[in-house]
Amino acid sequence: MIHLTDKHVQALALAERDDTRLEVFEGTVRSSKTVCAITAFILRVLKSDDLVHLIAARDLDAITDNILESNGCGLLSAYPGIFTLSKGAIGNTYLAYLNIKGKEGKILLAGYDKKNAWEKILGKTISCILVDEVNVADEDFIRECFARQTSIDHPFTVWTLNGDDPDHFIYKDYINYCKPLGKVPPTTLADIVKSPDKEGWYYFHWNMKDNPVMTDEKIRKASEIYPLNSHYYNIKILGLRGKAEGAIFASELSDRDYPDGLVKKDGALAPDGLNKDGYESYEIGIDIGNNEIKRGTVITIAGFSRDYSEVQIIDTLTCKSTEINALVAEMSSFIALFAESLINKGRLRAIWLDSYGPIQLMLSTLRKSLAEKGVYAPVGEVPKFGKDQGRKARMELLLILIGSKRLTFAPRCIIYIRALAKLTYGKDGLPEDENQPEMDYYDSLCYSLVNNMLRLNRKV
Numbered sequence: 185m186i187h188l189t190d191k192h193v194q195a196l197a198l199a200e201r202d203d204t205r206l207e208v209f210e211g212t213v214r215s216s217k218t219v220c221a222i223t224a225f226i227l228r229v230l231k232s233d234d235l236v237h238l239i240a241a242r243d244l245d246a247i248t249d250n251i252l253e254s255n256g257c258g259l260l261s262a263y264p265g266i267f268t269l270s271k272g273a274i275g276n277t278y279l280a281y282l283n284i285k286g287k288e289g290k291i292l293l294a295g296y297d298k299k300n301a302w303e304k305i306l307g308k309t310i311s312c313i314l315v316d317e318v319n320v321a322d323e324d325f326i327r328e329c330f331a332r333q334t335s336i337d338h339p340f341t342v343w344t345l346n347g348d349d350p351d352h353f354i355y356k357d358y359i360n361y362c363k364p365l366g367k368v369p370p371t372t373l374a375d376i377v378k379s380p381d382k383e384g385w386y387y388f389h390w391n392m393k394d395n396p397v398m399t400d401e402k403i404r405k406a407s408e409i410y411p412l413n414s415h416y417y418n419i420k421i422l423g424l425r426g427k428a429e430g431a432i433f434a435s436e437l438s439d440r441d442y443p444d445g446l447v448k449k450d451g452a453l454a455p456d457g458l459n460k461d462g463y464e465s466y467e468i469g470i471d472i473g474n475n476e477i478k479r480g481t482v483i484t485i486a487g488f489s490r491d492y493s494e495v496q497i498i499d500t501l502t503c504k505s506t507e508i509n510a511l512v513a514e515m516s517s518f519i520a521l522f523a524e525s526l527i528n529k530g531r532l533r534a535i536w537l538d539s540y541g542p543i544q545l546m547l548s549t550l551r552k553s554l555a556e557k558g559v560y561a562p563v564g565e566v567p568k569f570g571k572d573q574g575r576k577a578r579m580e581l582l583l584i585l586i587g588s589k590r591l592t593f594a595p596r597c598i599i600y601i602r603a604l605a606k607l608t609y610g611k612d613g614l615p616e617d618e619n620q621p622e623m624d625y626y627d628s629l630c631y632s633l634v635n636n637m638l639r640l641n642r643k644v
C-alpha cells in the first residue's frame with residue numbers, strides 16, 4: 185500500500201503535466217525516491233497516447249526487486265491486473281498495459297549494465313523513461329535515451345540516485361539544469377543554482393523522513409549501515425554529493441584494536457570443536473597471483489549462515505608456489521583438507537577463481553586436481569558484470585557487511601582486516617589497485633562472497 189506525503193503529491197502533480205520533461209529524485213537510501221518515481225512514471229504512461237516506454241535499472245534482478253516488487257510498492261505488486269509481464273518475439277521481457285483510452289502499450293525493461301542488451305531494446309521511439317540509480321548508468325545509455333525521445337511530443341523522464349561525485353557528468357550535463365523544489369541541502373543547492381534552469385526540468389531532494397514507512401527506529405538502524413563520516417555515510421545516509429577520497433574501510437577497522445564482533449571465534453567449528461559444519465554453506469574465492477612478481481595467490485574460505493545474515497571468513501592460505509603445477513597442487517591440497525573436515529561435503533558449494541593468465545586452463549587443472557582428491561564442488565570463473573566488472577558492487581557489498589557487523593573473521597584470518605584497513609579510494613572511486621599485496625587479500629575475499637551478492641544485499 186503506497187502512502188502519499190505532500191512531497192509525493194507535489195512531485196506527482198508535476199509528473200502529470202505534459203510540459204514536465206524531466207524529474208530527478210536525489211537523496212538518501214530508503215527515502216521513497218524509487219517508489220515515487222514508479223508512481224510518477226505510471227501516471228504519465230497511462231495518460232500518454234504513445235505506447236512504448238522504458239524502465240531501466242542496473243540489471244533485470246534490480247528491476248524485479250526495486251521496481252516490479254519493491255516490497256509491495258512496485259508496478260506488479262501494487263497494481264495487480266494493470267500491468268502484465270510478457271515476453272517479446274526475441275525473448276525480451278516487457279510489461280503490457282492498457283492506457284486510459286483502452287489502447288495496448290508496452291513498457292520495455294532494460295538493464296543498463298550490458299551494452300549489447302540495451303542497444304537491442306533501444307532501437308525504438310520511446311516516450312516515458314524511468315532510470316533507477318541513474319548515476320550508475322553510463323553516458324552512452326543516457327544520451328541514447330534522450331535520442332529515442334526526440335520525435336515524441338511530450339516525452340517524460342524520471343531519474344533516481346543517491347549522491348555521487350559533484351563532477352559526475354549526470355550533474356554537470358543534466359541534473360544541475362533542473363529547477364530545485366522544496367528543501368535541498370545547501371552544498372547541493374549551491375551546485376544546482378550555478379547552472380540555468382531548463383524548462384520542464386525539476387529536482388527534489390529526499391531523506392528517510394520523507395518515506396512514510398521509516399520510523400525513527402528504522403532510520404537509526406539504516407544509518408548504522410555505513411561508518412559515520414565515511415564517504416558512503418555522506419552519500420547514502422545524508423544523501424549529499426561528494427568525492428570518494430582517503431581510506432575506504434579504515435574507520436571501521438584499525439590495525440591495533442578491532443571493534444567488537446569483527447574477530448570472532450571460528451563459528452565454523454561446532455561446540456565440540458571437531459567438525460566444520462557450523463555454517464549452512466561455504467564458498468571459496470581464489471585470486472591467482474601475478475606470475476611476474478612471484479606472489480599473490482590467496483585463497484579465502486567463507487561460511488554463510490542459512491539466511492545470509494552472517495558471513496565468516498574462516499580460513500585463508502597465501503600460496504607459496506608460483507609455477508602452475510605446483511600452485512595447483514598447493515591449492516587443491518588446502519581445499520581438500522577443508523572439504524574433508526566437513527561432515528556434509530555438499531556444503532562446500534563452489535570455488536571461484538580469477539586469474540591474470542589463461543583462466544580456462546587454470547579452471548580445468550584445478551578441477552582435475554581436486555577431483556583426484558575427492559572434491560567435486562564446482563570450480564568456476566568469478567562472475568563479472570557491468571562496465572567496471574563488478575568492482576564497485578563488490579566494494580559496496582563489503583562496506584555494508586562490515587558496517588552492519590555481519591562479516592566476521594576467525595582469529596587466523598586477521599590478515600584480511602589489516603589489508604582492508606590499508607585500502608584507499610583511487611580516482612575512479614574504486615579501491616586503488618597498484619598490485620600491492622593488500623589487493624590480493626581484498627580480491628580473494630570479494631571472490632568468496634560475490635556469488636551470494638544478491639542474497640547478502642537482500643538481507644539489509
Ligand SMILES: Nc1ncnc2c1ncn2[C@@H]1O[C@H](COP(=O)(O)OP(=O)(O)OP(=O)(O)O)[C@@H](O)[C@H]1O
Pocket residue numbers: 185186187188189192211212213214215216217218219220250254255256257344345346390395396397
Ligand atoms: N510512499 C510509500 N508508501 C509506502 N511505502 C513506501 C513508500 N515509499 C517507500 N516505501 C517503502 O520503503 C521502501 C524503500 O523505498 P524506496 O525503494 O523508494 O527507497 P529509495 O529512496 O529508492 O532508496 P534507495 O536509495 O535505497 O534505492 C520501499 O521498498 C517500500 O517498502
Ligand SMILES: [Mg+2]
Pocket residue numbers: 217218219250316344
Ligand atoms: Mg531506489
